[in-house]
Amino acid sequence: MRKPIIAGNWKMNLDYLQGTDLFLELNKILEDSNFSFNDREVVVIPSFTSIRSIQLASEKSQISYGAQDISANEDGAFTGEVSGSMLKTLGVKYVLVGHSERRQYHSDKCSCVLVKKIKQAFNYGFTPIFCVGEPLEIRQENKQIEHVFSQLEEVLSEFSSDEISKIVIAYEPVWAIGTGETATAEDAEEVCEQIRCYISKNVGEDVALKVRIQYGGSVKSSNAAEIMNKPNIDGLLVGGAALKADEFAKIAQF
Numbered sequence: 001m002r003k004p005i006i007a008g009n010w011k012m013n014l015d016y017l018q019g020t021d022l023f024l025e026l027n028k029i030l031e032d033s034n035f036s037f038n039d040r041e042v043v044v045i046p047s048f049t050s051i052r053s054i055q056l057a058s059e060k061s062q063i064s065y066g067a068q069d070i071s072a073n074e075d076g077a078f079t080g081e082v083s084g085s086m087l088k089t090l091g092v093k094y095v096l097v098g099h100s101e102r103r104q105y106h107s108d109k110c111s112c113v114l115v116k117k118i119k120q121a122f123n124y125g126f127t128p129i130f131c132v133g134e135p136l137e138i139r140q141e142n143k144q145i146e147h148v149f150s151q152l153e154e155v156l157s158e159f160s161s162d163e164i165s166k167i168v169i170a171y172e173p174v175w176a177i178g179t180g181e182t183a184t185a186e187d188a189e190e191v192c193e194q195i196r197c198y199i200s201k202n203v204g205e206d207v208a209l210k211v212r213i214q215y216g217g218s219v220k221s222s223n224a225a226e227i228m229n230k231p232n233i234d235g236l237l238v239g240g241a242a243l244k245a246d247e248f249a250k251i252a253q254f
């Protein structure tokens with residue numbers, strides 16, 4: 001009942017020409033293989049500079065696209081930021097919020113910023129993909145569940161159950177991002193199951209049954225099926241492996 005969502009986060013890679021080429025190649029591979037978009041959703045998340053050309057290229061495509069961030073502010077003197085209204089005219093469907101790289105290198109450390117970003121996303125009708133996950137030292141202490149619960153608590157407590165049911169939650173252990181180190185399917189399932197339990201307990205069982213939870217961190221075509229086989233994992237957030245059309249298509253076809 002939860003439609004799997006396979007999203008490719010291109011991060012700060014590809015100029016708009018390369019991005020458009022990758023999008024068109026991916027689209028062709030999926031169409032030629034009669035990919036069933038009814039059964040699963042495929043999303044690409046390019047850099048801001050590629051979104052307009054992907055909007056044009058995607059007119060006849062069933063691949064959705066999103067943005068890697070959204071400003072916490074509506075408009076005004078915020079040099080370098082991209083607002084919800086700007087993204088709206090670009091037709092994006094999803095926005096990433098709280099990716100670990102933005103938590104680490106930018107202002108997204110504070111949950112107050114993440115809350116504002118998710119509010120902006122909802123104001124403009126986007127689906128937020130809210131990322132959570134523990135760094136290595138927390139995993140080594142075996143405190144990943146507490147860590148993820150506190151990340152959920154700080155942000156989800158500001159939203160209604162109806163809003164929470166529309167958020168996609170991406171569990172991305174920081175130590176597995178871009179490192180080639182993948183959490184085992186069991187490790188990924190353990191945390192995703194706990195996230196669902198958390199929502200069931202704190203928000204409601206109906207919401208917990210609806211919310212889509214992705215796993216991200218060194219996902220490849222060779223491990224996608226095993227991870228997607230787990231009952232509480234409804235999708236994948238893919239970084240490096242999303243930069244090759246054939247590899248990402250294989251992941252989407254898991």
Ligand code: PGA
Pocket residue numbers: 009172176177178179180216217218219237238239240241
């Ligand atoms: P990775 O990135 O697949 O390259 O590990 C995942 C992510 O950051 O979303």
